[in-house]
Amino acid sequence: MTMRPLRRAGWTMRPLVPFLAAASAVLVAIVAIAIPRVHTETNDPNDTKGVLDVRRVRLAHGKGTEVTVLTFAKWTPPAIWDRANAYVFLDTQRGPEAEYFILVRSTGPKLHASLWRDRPSRRDVFLKNVRVRRKTPDGLSVRIPITVMEFGGFRDSYTWWTVTSFTGAICRRTCIDRAPDSGALEQWRPGHSPTPTTSTSTAPPDD
Secondary structure, three states: OOOOOOOOOOOOOHHHHHHHHHHHHHHHHHHHHHOOOOEEEEEOOOOOOOOOOEEEEEEEEOOOEEEEEEEOOOOOHHHHOOOEEEEEEEEOOOOOOOOEEEEEEEOOOOEEEEEEEOOOOOOOEEEEEEOEEOOOOOEEEEEEOHHHOOOOOOOOEEEEEEEEEEEEOOEEEEEEEEEOOOOEEEEEOOOOOOOOOEEOOOOOOOO
8 A cells, every 4th residue: 555645735634644543553454464373272161070171272383383281170190190191183184084193191200292193094103202391280281293294285274172081080981071172273384374273174082
């Protein structure tokens, strides 16, 4: 847009004030659209028994891509050893299933995370161990190795969701919580154009 000079013969500043205000509003809107989102997040209701009932998930970009899963209850790695797992599923091909998942489990004293290729009809393939850490006593944060994963042609984004499982006295048949409850969250790949933050996909339950 080419803006007229503020002063011309016979012009005064006052008649331009509404025009400048409107132009400023349009410019702010354009800038807001152009700035890419740096995280994707969603809340989840208190709807599952067990200590790994998810209340919030968040994907953030800092020095790498990281997913944080927060639960309603506080817990420790020893308390969930051999009882609970957390998963982050990633759809990079826009098909009916996820192509990758990250498994987070307890080894007893601490958490361990690994990246796997998800193959529904065959044995899953281990790819590499990934970083996992605890920032708070009610959650975990795991690194997503975007550069290791293969993307479909012309894919500038991917979708993801989380699943937790817990077996215990109040969850003898295994309590499973999915966040979001249906569909998936969508995130653009680093260096690509931003995309909507939600998707209607209904997939199952950088370093």
